[in-house]
Amino acid sequence: MKHRLFVGKAKRWEKEFRHVDPILRDARSTDIVIPVMGPTGVGKSTFVNTLYGSTVTTVGHGVSSCTAALQPCVLPAPVGAFEGRRIIIVDTPGFDDTYLDDSEILRRIAAWLAMSYKKEMKIAGVIYLHDISQPRILGTVTKNFGMFRKLCGDEILSSVILGTTKWGQTDHKSEKRREHQLREKSDWKEMLEKGATMHRFLDDHDSAWDMVNSVLQRTQEVNALYIQHELVDMEKLIPDTDAGRHLRGELEKILKTVRSREGHPQRGGATEQKTMEDIQKVHQSLQYLKIPMSRRILIYLGIA
Structure with a gap:
């Protein structure tokens, strides 16, 4: 009986994305998905655009969000084991979005992830970004990180990249101190102990690709995010x-x-x-x- 309920949900989600998301319309079992998450204004769109070397998602300025909807993009696969496969980078809205309420953001992220899992697209890992120029951890940052943990679950932590952004906007000594605090005195410590890795995004192509390559090296270890199991396998x-x-x-x-x-x-x-x-x-x-x-x-x- 629960299966009938999920089929109904899946049809509604598929109808929603069918006209606006050509990637889900053309989903392939060989697709490799890497969501990019983090608070509004942390630099997710800048990170994605730097990967491509051109503008593929809109960059906001200040605290206003331009990523009101998920923006999946096909990244050219590197030569080697992944040649011929599509790498899908998904720019996601933050849970403090200025144009959408948090429940709507959760619905959009959850629905996209559920549909991609149903269509057998593979999650390679997740990149979570944090603004190193912030002098302290704000409430919105804590909320975003808590939601990130619940979306992912603990089973995939070895395929999580914790990235820091906006280096060089304050003095280097302060940035190094904040990086150490994140590594040793925050919620990141537990994740790092369970296999997550920490990287710096330095607004250049090489540092962006270092993070993606780190995810791709662990692709075989990930099946799905926990919310994908909940929505599709557990039919919640x-x-x-x-x-x-x-x-x-x-x-x-x-x-x-x-x-x-x-x-x-x-x-x-x-x-x-x-x-x-x-x-x-x-x-x-x-x-x-x-x-x-x-x-x-x-x-x-x-x-x-």
């Missing part, structure tokens, strides 16, 4: 995945914080109207991530 709904439950918890914390501002003057000139808009936006995201009991019963009976 997105709100019931680890990533969905994690995002719901994060949004509930944010909603509690925003509601505490009601009726109080805000530093920086925030208005009551802005507070209400923030509450409404977070509430809408939470509604998507909650499955009504009536629907859960229908799902259980296999008729939803």
